[in-house]
Amino acid sequence: MSNERMDTPVPKPSAEARLRSVLAKSRELGRVRPSQPPRRPALRPAVLERLLSLSRRMNRITRRDDLLAYLRDRLHELFEAQNSLVVLISRDGTLHLLGDEDGADVDHAISHTLIARVVTERRPVLVSDTARDRELHDRTSVQRLGLVSVLCAPLIVDDEVIGVLQFDHRSRPGPFTEEDLTVLELFAHQSATAIRNSLLVERLEAALDQTRTAQERLVATERLRALGEMAAAVAHDFNNMLASVIGLSDLILGAGRVAGADAKDLRALQNIALSGASTVGRLQEFAGGASGDDRATNLDLSVLVREVVDAVRHRLEPRADGPFWSVSLELTSTSPVRGRASEVRDVVLNLLLNAIDAMAQGGVVIIRTMERSGQVVLEVEDDGPGIPSETKHRVFEPFFTTKRDGHGLGLSTCWGVVHRMDGDIELQEPDAQGTRFVVSLPPAVLDIPSQGPEDADAAPVSARILMVDDEPMVRTVMGRMLERAGHSTVVACDGTEALSLLDDSFDLVITDYDMPDMNGAELASRIAATRPDCPVILLSGWNPGGGDCPIDGEGIDLVLRKPITTDRLAAAVRETLRDRS
Template identity: 30%
Template sequence: LDNISSQAAPGNPILVTHDLKEVVVAMNSTPIKDNDGQVIGTVIVLQDITEKQKIEQELLKAAKLDSLGILAGGVAHDFNNILAGILANLQLAAVKLKKHQDISKYMESSIAITRKASNLTKQLLTFAKGGDPVKKSADIAKLIRETVQFALSGSNVKAEFHLPEDLWVVDIDEGQIAQVINNLTINAEQAMLTGGILEFYGENIIFETADQYTPNHYVKITIKDHGIGIPAEIIHKIFDPFFTTKKTGNGLGLSTSHSIIKKHNGYFEVESAPGIGTTFYIILPASMNEVTLIESQKEIAASGEAKILLMDDEDSIRNVGGEMLSYFGYQVTLARGGQEAIDLYKRAKEIGEPFDMVIMDLTVPGGLGGIETMAVLRQIDPDIKAIISSGYASDPVMSDYERYGFSGVVIKPYKYEELIEVLNKVIDKKQLPLDFIY
């Protein structure tokens, strides 16, 4: 043996032979003792497991491809239903419009269905990348009710909510937590073959000692079904990627949910008894922010007549976005890409008519995206205020935007009231110093 390297897969060293061939080995050692029990040597046995590892990797790859195929089929089905709903609404709207009839309900329905498509793409991005959450303070009780009622639409399972009004606010990525609730709701529905009651409980709890949980204030959500339950011999596997007992399952739902809760610095637990049911516990840190969540349909109000530079390489998003912002009183200039945005910003500053805000797309194929453009603009104007926008919700920039010099973030597709709410906040926000960013 010429050399044994530790630069291998965790737990398995690599043996390098005299002809420089690398062999993955399993190593076992046994001490040699004399008659007095003193260790006088060691027997080391090395077993070549290179081929075994290759076979295991191929089997895992095949399992993943099979699961992804199932996932792709399910996604295609869901998207076809979404497109069918949008198409039906638009066709009805076109017919009604010709007869000068009100089409607002069809437009509103199309918007709602489009939001569903957005949530589906966010789930796919979480499956693919496990992105960091883009958090904001939220009313989790409201989120649970809306998500569950949508998931159980047309089902023979009824939801019962026991969510107190004084439940603490939490800092969460609403799309990701909705995905967790949706996954658990669908699992429960499938477990209750003849229907039944699905119970949701919420409570504020405080852990003061560092025993099982980090000391903090938490919101605990309990989701209890009365289905077939999970056998004791497999319950420890349910959070493993691609583990499933369903004929059409992909084994990604619970593993993804576990990952999401962990990235929210929370805890995800389960109890189950076959024939009685399963209970999941979601424990999330309470928000440190003083937030009053008001349920009202308020009018969108722009902050004065701010000058906005909107950069997006997609013509439809750029043009319609510009029209919408102009409608709400903003002065809008459009840019296709980063270099054009830099030129426009520089020119406006030189003539004494600077922009109050820049909205930038994160990714511009073949050109300067938001990060590269922002780096140049901050050299021109250290006090620039900019919002980063992208459909890649899992990109690290979206969850840590201030570190890249941005003052706000919006995730596509967004409602315009969401964008204007961010604009209003950012306009009054103080910019971070240049040396804060990478």
């Protein structure tokens, strides 16, 4: 039994391996170009006109998929062949078919031997009768397909064979001529040029998309930063006003000067002011920073997610006549992240509540934690109606909301928290309907243990305190609040006056941060140089811990955010004096 040229069925991996070898040889051959192209017969004007018409049309198509579809649909216009197809070849040798055999099993729709010849020779091939061709006449694939006459040409882009055009007659010889070979050679060259141009367009569009996306992200970031700076300034002024309102109401209620309905109204007024302070606090969190007494620690993201979900279980309980929501947790063990626990909980809570609110009729929320590409990732996904395309670019803007009773600060606060942690938050579209928010955070580098719970044991009953603030109403109210807590208070309007008053009789200095000529941090540094034994509390309408108000300056023992209640101020004084004693 002869085994010299039998073409037996070959499994796909072997066929691909053989074609990869052929492609490698073809690339090597492509570096050596023939010194003189083969002579071709002159073409008739009608044929040239047909080629020109097809070429013009191809050159107007810029998208590769559209171009390949056009090639597939127009192959029949070139020759009167029984079958026509385009064989596309990837760099790893994988084949894909377009044309009459589109969708067929590639290994059963082509002759690998024939394709390999075209790829190797890198020129058109005309076989008038396969029965008389020494290489093809006994190949199993040729016999299986019934190939009799074949006309092929390679598609060469940047010296790389990316495909083969094939026309054939089966069962009987076809009228392919040398002129047909010349036509196909020209058409293949024009097709390859058009494909190359479409690839260049794709690369250019991809680069433009990347540039456009980067520009949009930069513009959005700068806009949010500008809004954050404006919000921080507004919040500072509001905090000073609210500090006076809350402090005065505290003093009036504490003195027992009102009772009955008047006391109830005053407490309602104080609660309204405290609610306003909470809103201002969210503004400041968006602008940058958190309260000074909430220090950054290493956090387990999965643990925080479980805590938040447990805290809102009551909202998820099914009701007989209402919607039902379920939360699916897909949590993995990840590296810790560095941040403030309260802030990260707020991010998870905001994203979870937004997902629940988006599904008015109920639905499923999936929360995932994982590590991906060197980042610790949090995903919150719902199967609600999704966010309209016209508002997606605005979801992180402060005060933008589509909820009737929303304040528009939830997602903007999330954005601020995540970016302060050197992370990123983005809105994605899941495979099905719904919305997916993805938070990416860098893993913590240092394992710095968090501070333990503070001991509330009593310190000295009474202390002599220097209260410094440039706002007359604020320093007066604060002074009275400290006296109500049992302390002796002296007030100063700025850092210069404070330094002139400071002597060994003072046990503590409480100073505003934002003051003319000398801010609170600078005053604390001067006090540390002359009275290192005197503790300093920094009290500010700015956001402690943000760029506007440092929490780790020299001589600063504690940073508090305005407005503050009498009880919280008294506790802060007690804790600071205790720590220094």
